Amino acid sequence: MSLDFLYQQLLLYMADRVDIVSDAANQAKEAATGTESVAETKWDTFGLENSYLAHGQAMRLVECESDMAYFRKFRFSESDTVALGSALLLVRQDGWRRIVILAAHCGGAEFRVGDQKALIVTPNTPLGKSLLTKEEGDEIIMKSRGVEIFAEIDRIFSAHV
Numbered sequence: 001m002s003l004d005f006l007y008q009q010l011l012l013y014m015a016d017r018v019d020i021v022s023d024a025a026n027q028a029k030e031a032a033t034g035t036e037s038v039a040e041t042k043w044d045t046f047g048l049e050n051s052y053l054a055h056g057q058a059m060r061l062v063e064c065e066s067d068m069a070y071f072r073k074f075r076f077s078e079s080d081t082v083a084l085g086s087a088l089l090l091v092r093q094d095g096w097r098r099i100v101i102l103a104a105h106c107g108g109a110e111f112r113v114g115d116q117k118a119l120i121v122t123p124n125t126p127l128g129k130s131l132l133t134k135e136e137g138d139e140i141i142m143k144s145r146g147v148e149i150f151a152e153i154d155r156i157f158s159a160h161v
Contacts, residue, residue, distance in 0.1 A: 003076050003157055006087060006099065006113055013111035014068045021064045025057035070105045077102075078158060082131045084123060090131075092142060092151040099157075102128055 032050035077085035086102045098110075099118040107122035121128045130140045134153055142151045 001099070001113065001116075001157065003087060006101075006118065006157070007074075007076070009111065009113045009118070010071055010074075010101070011068075013109070014064075014071050014106075017109075018061070018064045018068050021057065021061045025054070025061045028054035028057040067106045071103070074103065076157070080135060080156065080158075082134045082153065082156065086131075087157040088131070088136075089154040089157070090151050091154045092144075092149050094144075094149060096144075096149075096151075097154075100127075100131070102131060 028050065032047065032054040036046070075085060076087055077083045079086065082088060082102060084102055084104060088100050088102075089097065090100045091097050097116065099113055099116055101118060101120045102123060103120050104122060106120050107125055107128070109120040111118055121131070123129060123132060127140075127142060130142075131153070134140065136153055136156050139150050139152050141148050143149070
């Protein structure tokens with residue numbers, strides 16, 4: 001797998017995310033300002049609830065746009081050890097496989113890269129912390145529903161040919 005292809009898929013995922021959240025923010029704004037939101041009684045809170053939703057969606061849109069800006073400037077690490085910016089293939093004993101991208105934004109996001117799934121992890125999470133400074137072939141312990149499972153760093157992707 002090439003890092004260029006991974007990066008293209010990452011940017012497509014981020015752009016789709018911004019589009020979806022933008023649509024949701026617009027719908028919430030329309031609901032908050034529409035004629036149906038005008039209070040009919042002093043106990044009618046439909047318009048107020050919609051305005052809270054619109055505000056939340058607008059804030060979520062700002063966050064998604066910030067994530068998009070971060071990933072537009074993002075560069076993959078060229079280190080042989082896992083560091084911020086690393087992309088690696090993590091394989092667990094139970095057959096779970098993910099391309100993991102260690103990044104400062106958008107932790108927990110998951111998207112497809114060809115026939116595989118990619119997961120963005122921040123270094124603030126237990127998984128991110130356990131991956132830092134590891135090398136290819138190193139094992140880490142992951143928890144899944146309270147059960148410890150061994151996972152191996154199968155490969156750290158590099159732009160070097």
